[in-house]
Amino acid sequence: MYVLGLETSCDETGVAIYHSEKGLINHLLYSQIDMHSEYGGVVPELASRDHIRKLVPLIKQCMNEAGLTSRDIGGIAYTAGPGLMGALLVGAATANSLAWAWRKPAIAVHHMEGHLLAPMLENNPPSFPFLALLISGGHTMLVEVKGIGRYHLLGESLDDAAGEAFDKTAKMLGLGYPGGPKLSELAKRGTPRFKFPRPMTDRPGLDFSFSGLKTYTMNALHDTAQSDQDKADIALAFQTAVAETLSIKCKRALQQTRLDKLVVAGGVSANSVIRQSLTEMADKEQALIYFPRPEFCTDNGAMIAYAGCQRLIADQHQGSVILARARWPIEELPPV
Numbered sequence: 001m002y003v004l005g006l007e008t009s010c011d012e013t014g015v016a017i018y019h020s021e022k023g024l025i026n027h028l029l030y031s032q033i034d035m036h037s038e039y040g041g042v043v044p045e046l047a048s049r050d051h052i053r054k055l056v057p058l059i060k061q062c063m064n065e066a067g068l069t070s071r072d073i074g075g076i077a078y079t080a081g082p083g084l085m086g087a088l089l090v091g092a093a094t095a096n097s098l099a100w101a102w103r104k105p106a107i108a109v110h111h112m113e114g115h116l117l118a119p120m121l122e123n124n125p126p127s128f129p130f131l132a133l134l135i136s137g138g139h140t141m142l143v144e145v146k147g148i149g150r151y152h153l154l155g156e157s158l159d160d161a162a163g164e165a166f167d168k169t170a171k172m173l174g175l176g177y178p179g180g181p182k183l184s185e186l187a188k189r190g191t192p193r194f195k196f197p198r199p200m201t202d203r204p205g206l207d208f209s210f211s212g213l214k215t216y217t218m219n220a221l222h223d224t225a226q227s228d229q230d231k232a233d234i235a236l237a238f239q240t241a242v243a244e245t246l247s248i249k250c251k252r253a254l255q256q257t258r259l260d261k262l263v264v265a266g267g268v269s270a271n272s273v274i275r276q277s278l279t280e281m282a283d284k285e286q287a288l289i290y291f292p293r294p295e296f297c298t299d300n301g302a303m304i305a306y307a308g309c310q311r312l313i314a315d316q317h318q319g320s321v322i323l324a325r326a327r328w329p330i331e332e333l334p335p336v
């Protein structure tokens with residue numbers, strides 16, 4: 001079965017086609033980053049309008065390139081949340097309109113389940129059960145995964161998400177939006193001069209807190225002449241603190257759950273220092289580690305097409321309900 005996947009939860013319009021046996025057929029992404037960077041962050045109303053402009057042409061292009069017509073498509077998967085309501089509604093309404101016109105089922109996909117399952121698109125996918133660390137612009141979660149839709153939340157951020165912390169810290173350092181990749185680029189030139197704390201690692205539990213690192217950044221910055229080298233040194237201290245904190249918590253979660261596989265996904269998992277730090281930790285713990293390819297760490301249509309395909313195969317679909325949820329706890333998902 002060919003499944004068309006649509007992603008419009010934030011600032012990227014993603015379209016992909018996944019086939020239940022042949023795997024990923026095609027995927028296209030249009031990023032709105034240039035439009036939002038002028039404002040230093042995502043402007044929700046502009047995001048919705050741009051999804052309206054880009055989504056249908058991107059669907060046409062994706063199907064044309066794959067040599068497929070509407071008759072070939074077995075179902076349509078769309079991101080139904082969590083995300084920006086207006087942006088979500090564009091994908092949800094488009095998916096349901098196509099489903100109605102083509103007489104095919106539509107399936108609402110949880111955006112974080114999409115991120116979580118993204119490593120399944122790689123050559124050597126993990127088998128269940130595994131531990132998942134989801135680190136993105138809006139979420140930081142440790143999840144015990146027994147199967148698709150069988151999620152137990154072990155810990156999450158009590159304040160800023162990991163990606164949000166990267167973006168806010170980058171902003172303080174005068175870097176543009178989104179700051180994550182820019183901050184990590186700057187950190188390459190940094191020297192290990194500052195030591196930032198590893199928040200919440202000195203007490204038990206698997207929750208995270210990243211907002212305190214902003215204060216450290218601010219204070220460190222004010223104590224220097226704010227030269228390029230000072231900023232690079234601070235960027236390095238921040239990135240090292242996040243990478244080590246994530247590794248400490250994942251190690252604790254692996255030991256606690258006795259799981260021997262770790263999946264790391266979401267935009268921040270594109271960060272090479274974080275990937276390396278987690279890989280070294282997993283090696284020591286004798287656990288296998290899995291990441292999506294960098295382009296599938298951030299938002300994309302492929303992960304939505306994949307997740308939707310698994311649920312459609314299990315006969316799940318949304319009927320004629322157009323589902324869009326700004327907030328949607330991952331534990332509420334039905335098992336497959």
Ligand code: ATP
Nearest residue numbers: 136137138139163178180181267268270271298299
């Ligand atoms: P969510 O998935 O929680 O709804 P989102 O979809 O906005 O949020 P993603 O697209 O998964 O988030 O990831 C974007 C985030 O990843 C941004 O905060 C960005 O700064 C961060 N990011 C991307 N690349 C890197 C990198 N190399 N290093 C650090 N952070 C990065």
Ligand code: MG
Nearest residue numbers: 010011012299
């Ligand atoms: Mg984005």
Ligand code: FE
Nearest residue numbers: 136137298299
């Ligand atoms: Fe995302």
